[in-house]
Structure formats: structure tokens, C-alpha cells
Amino acid sequence: MSEITEILHTFNKQFNAYLETCFPLPEGAEKRVVEAMHYAVMNGGKRLRPFLLCECASLFNVPYDVSFPAAASLEMLHSYSLVHDDLPAMDNDDLRRGKPTCHKQFDEATAILVGDGLLTYAFDFLAKAQNIRPEIRLALLQLLSDAAGAFGGMVAGQTLDLYATPSGNSVDDEKIIARLEEMKTGRLLRYACEAGAVLGQAPLDLRYHLVAYSRKIGQAFQIADDILDRKGNQEIVGKTLHKDESQHKFTYVAYYGVESAQMLAHKLVQEAEAELDFLAGKTENLHLIAQYIIKRNR
Ligand code: GRG
8 A cells, every 4th residue: 555545544444433423314214315325425435525624624733533524524515416426317327436326226316315415414514513613614614615506616517517518719628628627626625625724724825825735636636537537447446437538528638638638637736736835734645645636546
């Protein structure tokens, strides 16, 4: 195991044990949706967003376990987006995190409810996190709803992903790809880092450098994802590959080819790491995670 996969493994053991406690099963027929929510969250995600949130907060002396409620709320919201993205009306996928997608394991109506349930629960869980001061909680709730929503957030990004068409003009197309990816993938990664800074009550200039770091790794993450779609090993990636090509998705890889996209991803990671120079704390893990994002095989 590389150093970062070992670090992530240790983090995930602790964080997953916490997440397990977040899904008390109700009595009666409504138990089904909570069982399916649990399935969608506890099925082997890499937990990059929770890790980033906890690491960024720890730069300002917030212990991991104090960040866990905010990190859990983010992972719930991220998991909802994957469940809905896999639905037949969207990406129509059978495999997620190496296991049957939620609508395959349960059924389509349940998967829609799972997404609705996780999205709602993410905000409910954060709003009730008593270990976070009320004004910080409110700031996080505002940031999270902005990152996830239809006005420049993830829902807007997914809409572009489904409906944007190439204009044929490379300057315009590059702008559309950048916007699409920043919203669809980048906003939650940015939230992860910014939420860590907010939890740690970081000075604004340091928060700014963490946001700049997150935007660079967000773009690199998406490029790495597109390259995995083309060249990854399906068993390891855990989802159906070559979908971007067959669905004519609007990606950097489709536009510039794998090699140029790889070069761009490397440059972005270097730029992200340069942002960390402005932070005085222990940033080793943020360096490692930035490098891992483009080296990962899943
Ligand atoms: C349904 C509103 C709505 C949005 C969906 C998440 C998403 C937006 C689309 C998924 C398609 C996709 C492959 C996006 C690329 C980036 C991404 C979010 C990848 C999955 O994140 P990982 O690799 O997943 O961190 P794990 O499973 O490790 O948590």
C-alpha cells in the first residue's frame, strides 16, 4: 500500500464506524428506504470528501472526530448524487463502487426515495450537529446548499452534463467543459475544503488558499475520472467504463485526448500544491491527496 492509501484506509475505518451509527432503522414499512440509504452510503466509497474536510479543519486544530458530523453530512449528499446519477433516466448504470447500483439492488422507486432521503437527511444531520456552534452550522448549511444546488452548484452541473452540446467553437466549448465540471464535480470538493476552514474558523486569506487548492484538485479529479473511464480496469474502478465515449460526453479527454488531459491534470496538481505553501500547518496529507487524485486506479 502507498502512504496515502494507508492513511485513507485508517481514516476510513474510523469514519465508517461513525457513519454506521447515523442510520438507526425505523420500525414498519418505512424501514426499507433507510436500509437502502444505508446500502448506498456504506458500499465502499473512497471517502475523499470527508477526508479533505477533516484534514482542512485539522490544519486549524479541529480533531477529526469533531469534524465527523459535517463530514458525514457531506458524504450523505455525495452518495445521493451517485444514486440519482445511476438511475435509468440519467446515466443508467448497473454498477457503482463495485456493487449493484441502488436501483438494481432495490428498485427504481426506492432509489429515487433514497436520493431524496439522503439529500434531506444530510441537511437535517448538519443542522442538528450540536458539537458545532450555531453560527458556524448556519454558515456550513448555506455553503452546502449553494454547492449542491441548481444555481451554479452540482444540480446545475448535472444539467449541463445531460443537455449541453458542443458549439463547434473550441474557445466556447472549453468554457462549457470547465463550467460543467466545476459545478458537477468541483463544487462538492470545494465545499469539503471550505467547510474545513469554516469549522476551524480559519482567517479569510487561508480559507481563500484552501478554496484555490480545492478548485485545482477538483478539475484534476474530473480529468482523472474521465481518463479512468477510457483506460481504467472495470473490476478495480467498480463502475461501467467507456460510457463517456458511447454517450458522447463533453469532457477534456474527449476534446483534447488522453495525453493532453494528463498533462493538464499534472499541471493542476502542481498549482494546487503551490497553494498549500501559504498554509503554515501540517499540509503533508493535502499534498499526498492531490497527487493521489491523478494517480488513483479507482
Ligand atoms: C444527480 C444532481 C445529481 C448530480 C450527479 C455525482 C454526479 C453528479 C455525477 C456522477 C458522475 C461522475 C462520474 C462524476 C464525476 C465525479 C464524481 C462525483 C465521481 C465519483 O466520486 P468518487 O470517485 O466516488 O469520489 P466514491 O464512490 O469513491 O465516493
